[in-house]
Structure formats: structure tokens, C-alpha cells
Amino acid sequence: MARIEILLDRCNGCKKCVSVCPFSAIVVENKKARILEGCTFCGACVNVCPFGAILLEKKEREVDLSSYRGVWIFAEQREGEVMPVTYELLSVGRKLADALEVDLSALLFGNNLREKAEAMLDYDLNKIYLVEHPLLAHYRTGPYAQAMVDLARQERPEIILIGATSIGRDLAPRVATRLRTGLTADCTDLDIEKGKRNLIQTRPALGGNIMATIISPHHRPQMATVRPRVMKRAKPNGRLRGEIIEVKPNFAKEDRMVQVLRTIKEENEVEDLQEANIIVSGGRGLGKAENFSLIRELARLLGGAVGASRAVVDAGWIPSYHQVGQTGKTVQPKLYIACGISGAIQHQVGMRTSEVIVAINKDPNAPIFNIATYGIVEDLHKFLPILIEKLENEKGR
Numbered sequence: 001m002a003r004i005e006i007l008l009d010r011c012n013g014c015k016k017c018v019s020v021c022p023f024s025a026i027v028v029e030n031k032k033a034r035i036l037e038g039c040t041f042c043g044a045c046v047n048v049c050p051f052g053a054i055l056l057e058k059k060e061r062e063v064d065l066s067s068y069r070g071v072w073i074f075a076e077q078r079e080g081e082v083m084p085v086t087y088e089l090l091s092v093g094r095k096l097a098d099a100l101e102v103d104l105s106a107l108l109f110g111n112n113l114r115e116k117a118e119a120m121l122d123y124d125l126n127k128i129y130l131v132e133h134p135l136l137a138h139y140r141t142g143p144y145a146q147a148m149v150d151l152a153r154q155e156r157p158e159i160i161l162i163g164a165t166s167i168g169r170d171l172a173p174r175v176a177t178r179l180r181t182g183l184t185a186d187c188t189d190l191d192i193e194k195g196k197r198n199l200i201q202t203r204p205a206l207g208g209n210i211m212a213t214i215i216s217p218h219h220r221p222q223m224a225t226v227r228p229r230v231m232k233r234a235k236p237n238g239r240l241r242g243e244i245i246e247v248k249p250n251f252a253k254e255d256r257m258v259q260v261l262r263t264i265k266e267e268n269e270v271e272d273l274q275e276a277n278i279i280v281s282g283g284r285g286l287g288k289a290e291n292f293s294l295i296r297e298l299a300r301l302l303g304g305a306v307g308a309s310r311a312v313v314d315a316g317w318i319p320s321y322h323q324v325g326q327t328g329k330t331v332q333p334k335l336y337i338a339c340g341i342s343g344a345i346q347h348q349v350g351m352r353t354s355e356v357i358v359a360i361n362k363d364p365n366a367p368i369f370n371i372a373t374y375g376i377v378e379d380l381h382k383f384l385p386i387l388i389e390k391l392e393n394e395k396g397r
Helices: 016-020 044-048 085-100 114-120 141-155 166-179 289-302 310-314 345-351 380-396
Strands: 002-006 026-029 032-035 054-058 071-075 104-110 127-132 159-163 183-187 189-192 199-205 210-214 222-226 243-247 278-282 305-308 335-339 356-360 374-376
Touching: 002 032, 016 026, 016 044, 044 054, 071 085, 085 104, 085 159, 085 189, 085 222, 104 114, 104 141, 114 127, 114 243, 127 141, 141 166, 159 166, 166 183, 166 222, 183 199, 199 222, 278 289, 289 305, 289 335, 289 380, 305 310, 356 380
Parallel strands: 071 104, 071 159, 104 127, 127 243, 159 222, 183 222, 278 305, 278 335, 335 356, 356 374
Antiparallel strands: 002 054, 026 032, 189 199, 199 210
16 A cells, blocks of 8 residues: 655645656646646655655555465466476476475366366376366456456465466466566576575576576465476376366456457467477578578478577567577477577577587577587588488488
């Protein structure tokens, strides 16, 4: 809660507060300042007032931390199929739940997903909240956010983990805002603070140059989105048979404002980079969009997927779903071949955990060579055609 007040006996209408307000929420009338409805209580006006005429009081919302228990993971589904990131969240969620000595639960939203929920019981979790409704069959921000918020307010989990996918990045901040709690995005590591119940959330910051450690000691639930392919995938063991709790959401009229008519895919078959064992990526060194034919041909011969750096995506050479890096996808294939990619830290963040990295670049000082398993200093326009020809000959035998 916050309150702001103009002390009229001190204000002389100098207008310094007006000039610094980023939201135009202050006016001066009859030589006295007045606060408008758009005020966000940022405090900029308080700091600049030379007469101490603006009083700002902020009181932290008191939360009974002891009333929140349990770890939740969001089981993302698309077209009725549970996404791989779910099983990565199950793995880290189990670790956190064991450290806190609480239950691990999964949230599965959709329609006609009872069989999928029963299959998830093979994994080491205590509960599955199965929330089914026709509005949840396809992802829509409003219904999904409302269903999760309603359930969280009722059950009061201590931690909520969501995959940092396109869906998760849309859903998580809306849920956190409605629950009036914090959110750490794109986490690469999670742990519990010893002696306390705080979630230690680690994520890259400042372009990946440092790793930031974040906690939320005064608010619950503690929320984080987790990058796909950075946590170990859980394996079914059947050791702990959880229960399925069916939940019927209560949607209001405004939750039905968006209707999904059909889904149109830009390409009929696009291999998921985060599931590929081999990725061949192209960068600005290709010179032009047409030269991506070399990357596609090499990927085809190796049975791999096509990746790209941000530079070529921004240039419009290839669609954004091929992008690897901090603002793209985090991948962990068995073989990653970087062709004409300099290897800026933003790109390295997305692929440096690959088992084997092969870098092809004519610049011997390119940063990509610092993390490469094998480095080839050569013009890719000369090297790739030779490599492709040899692979074709091998296949022809």
C-alpha cells in the first residue's frame, strides 16, 4: 500500500516535480502541486522537491509466509501433447520439494486430457491438478491466467515453476501480477536457501556476462520461469503414485473474448530445435539469405535441424523460430555446428552446453572458438561444399 500527499504549506509551485514525473501525474494549479490518478508512487517527485513538500508513504503488504506450502509446476500442453519442458520442471521441482519437505504438484490445463494426466502419474509427484474446460483446449492468455490465479489463491503454493517457452513467457507475468508477487524469468538454476524457505533463482544478466542470484523473501508464491533444456529431464519410476484432482474452472464472460478459429503453421514440418540431437546453425558469415541452402543441405545429410544466430533472424534471412541464443532458444544437442557465427555471449548462452561444438569461421579470433570442441579456421563457402560432397558420397556407397 502507498500514499502520497502534497504539504500545501511548504509547496510554492516551482514545478520541478512536474518536469520529472515520468507519468505526467502532477499538475500545478494556483501555485500548488496536485497529484493526479496516474501516479504510480515511483518517488521521483519526492527526490527533486527542494522544500520537502511531497510526502510518500509506502507500506509493504504483509504476507503470512507460513500459510504457503507446496511446489507447483505448470505442465504445458499443445494440441493435447504434454511438452518436454514439463518433465524438466518435474525434475527440478522434485529436488526443491524434497528440500522443503512438501508435496510436488503439476497443473495440467486443457480439455479431454485425463489419459495424459494418468500417464504423468508414472513420475515422482504427489498431485496433478487437472483443470479441464473447452476454453482451455488451446492456449489463451485470459482463461489460462484466471484458472491458475484462482487455484493458487485457493491452495496457496509456496513455489510455482513455469517453462520459459512462448506460452510460459506470456502466462507467468500475468499470473504474478494478479497474485501480487515477484517473478524471475529465464532461470538456469534453482535451489533453496539453507535455514530458510527462500527460492534461490539464478539467471544470466547483463547480456549473459554475469549470473544474477535473486530471492523473494517477503512474498508468496515464489515464481520463476525456467529455460528449456537446462535442467535434467525426469524419468518415470512409478515409486510415488500421486492423485489426480479434477478442478472445474469458473470463467466469467470477459474470459471468452478471444476465440481460436484454427491454427496455421508457417511450415508443415518444423523440427523442434530443443529436441534435436544435431543442429547446424548459420550466421552473418553466410553473406546472404540464399546461402542458407548450404546449412539446410548439411542439416539434411546429418539428420539434424537448422539453427541461426540473432543477426540473420533480424536481417530477415530465416524465421525467428530457428534462432538460438539468449533471446531465442536454449539448446543442448549432441552435436552443434556453428557456421559463420562469431559467437557473441548472447549466442553462447543458448548453445554452450552442447556435447560437441564444431565452429567454422574464417576469423581465428572469433569468440566461438573459445568454447568449441573442434575449430575450423576456413571460409565456410569453400569448406561446406566440400563437406557436403563427402557426406553425399558416403551416403551413396
